[in-house]
Amino acid sequence: DAKTTQPNSMESNEEEPVHLPCNHSTISGTDYIHWYRQLPSQGPEYVIHGLTSNVNNRMASLAIAEDRKSSTLILHRATLRDAAVYYCILGNMEYGNKLVFGAGTILRVKS
Amino acid sequence: GAGVSQSPRYKVAKRGQDVALRCDPISGHVSLFWYQQALGQGPEFLTYFQNEAQLDKSGLPSDRFFAERPEGSVSTLKIQRTQQEDSAVYLCATLSEFWAPLHFGNGTRLTVT
Numbered sequence: 001d002a003k004t005t006q007p008n009s010m011e012s013n014e015e016e017p018v019h020l021p022c023n024h025s026t027i028s029g030t031d032y033i034h035w036y037r038q039l040p041s042q043g044p045e046y047v048i049h050g051l052t053s054n055v056n057n058r059m060a061s062l063a064i065a066e067d068r069k070s071s072t073l074i075l076h077r078a079t080l081r082d083a084a085v086y087y088c089i090l091g092n093m094e095y096g097n098k099l100v101f102g103a104g105t106i107l108r109v110k111s
Numbered sequence: 112g113a114g115v116s117q118s119p120r121y122k123v124a125k126r127g128q129d130v131a132l133r134c135d136p137i138s139g140h141v142s143l144f145w146y147q148q149a150l151g152q153g154p155e156f157l158t159y160f161q162n163e164a165q166l167d168k169s170g171l172p173s174d175r176f177f178a179e180r181p182e183g184s185v186s187t188l189k190i191q192r193t194q195q196e197d198s199a200v201y202l203c204a205t206l207s208e209f210w211a212p213l214h215f216g217n218g219t220r221l222t223v224t
Contacts, residue, residue: 032210036213041217042217043115043202043204043216043218044154044204044213044215045215046212049212087153098144098156098159099213101146101154101155102153103153104153
């Protein structure tokens with residue numbers, strides 16, 4: 001399974017943008033980059049995913065490096081409700097869309 | 112509509128007891144996954160169903176773990192002769208189409224004493 005590397009934790013101020021990095025140097029051409037987040041006492045929830053081009057949705061933006069060896073999840077204005085563990089995951093059709101989670105990044109948001 | 116529902120929400124078992132954890136998927140979701148999440152760690156894949164067929168059980172940690180989905184809808188994860196190391200949150204996730212996002216339930220927290 002392809003691996004990702006994320007910082008253990010990050011801190012942000014409320015109302016400011018947050019950039020969560022992810023390295024995936026062994027990514028293959030067919031791997032999608034997925035982001036999920038997990039709030040306390042809840043199951044993970046989908047945030048965004050992409051293959052090559054940058055992606056935007058109502059929750060966040062995903063910026064993918066040209067060589068695809070890294071990506072950044074961007075929360076445009078952090079709120080206290082965004083405090084969670086954020087997981088960057090590589091998913092491949094070959095493995096039946098089985099997602100292999102790492103330890104993720106704990107995001108703390110200060111008011 | 113309703114999300115993925117898991118029951119019970121909490122389960123306390125004495126070491127050696129058998130437990131059964133239930134997952135009610137979102138209606139129409141053909142793919143179903145079970146994950147195990149230890150405290151402070153990310154979820155770890157256990158097994159995967161497509162309808163009633165169990166296509167991947169490579170993550171089941173031992174033969175004490177058994178999962179079924181007999182009619183392609185509700186799934187049950189059974190753990191026989193529970194051990195303390197089985198204490199974890201067990202998460203169920205489903206999806207409607209191959210590249211659709213996974214929808215997770217809130218899990219069952221199992222504590223083995």
